[in-house]
Amino acid sequence: AVPWLSLIVSTIAWYTAHSSVKARREAPMKWKLLAAFTIGESIAVGFITTFFKFAAVMQAMVATAAATFGISAYTILQKNPKYDLSQWGAGLSSAGMIFLAYAVMRLLELYGILPQGFLPYREAWFGMAGAVLFSFYLAYHTKLIVAGKHTKYQMNEKDEVFGAMCLYEDIINIFIYILRVLGEDRN
Known part of the structure; x- marks a missing residue:
């Protein structure tokens, strides 16, 4: 029950910061949201991670760190306005x-609400698609944070907490989806 509760708390904190400019920009609320999100x-x-073998968790961690470094470096160093x-x-x-x-449909299928085989599904493909999607989100959020003169959209300097939450969420999702790809190593 505690993991589900923590996930609910972090989701509420993220959506509150996402939907309320006042909450994400004014202290002490932004710091409370960041604390709730981080702890959750x-x-x-x-x-x-307790459901996976230690080696799989370490491999996913190293792969996530490498992906995060590469994506961040590209996004920060890329100055061509054609690729905004x-x-x-x-x-x-x-x-x-x-x-x-x-x-959600996959979850409904797992719980028997939808018939088995309703969706074509492979754990590794789903994991790779998720890792790629959140890699693009990481590049997008990084660009919003470090925006230069060639960008159309950018975060305000008062959005430092929200920016951190976005990056944290993207990196965590990349890690989780890479871990899913390594799912044959489950405990």
Whole structure:
């Protein structure tokens, strides 16, 4: 029950920061949201990793660190306005909604609400798709944070907590989906 509660708390904190400009920009509320989000995510991710072998968790951690470094370096160093990642928000939101709908239908299938085989599903493919999707989200959010003169959209300097929450969520999701790809190593 504690992992589910922590996930609910972190989700509420993230959506509160996402939907309320006042909450994400004014102290002490932004710091309370960051604390609730961080503690909730830490407990949830810690719980999830207990279902995998140590080697798989370490491999996923190293792969996530390498991906995060590479994506961040590219996003920060890329100055060509033709490749302005700050304009990808609508496309990423659409892809995220499709991905979420597929995940919910898969969950309904697992609980017997939808018939088995209703969706074509392979854990490794789903994990790779999730890792790729959240890698694009990481590039997008990084560009919003470090935006230069060539970007159309950017975060306000008062959005430092919300920016941290976005990056944290993207990196955690990349880690979880890479871990799913390594799922044959489950405990």
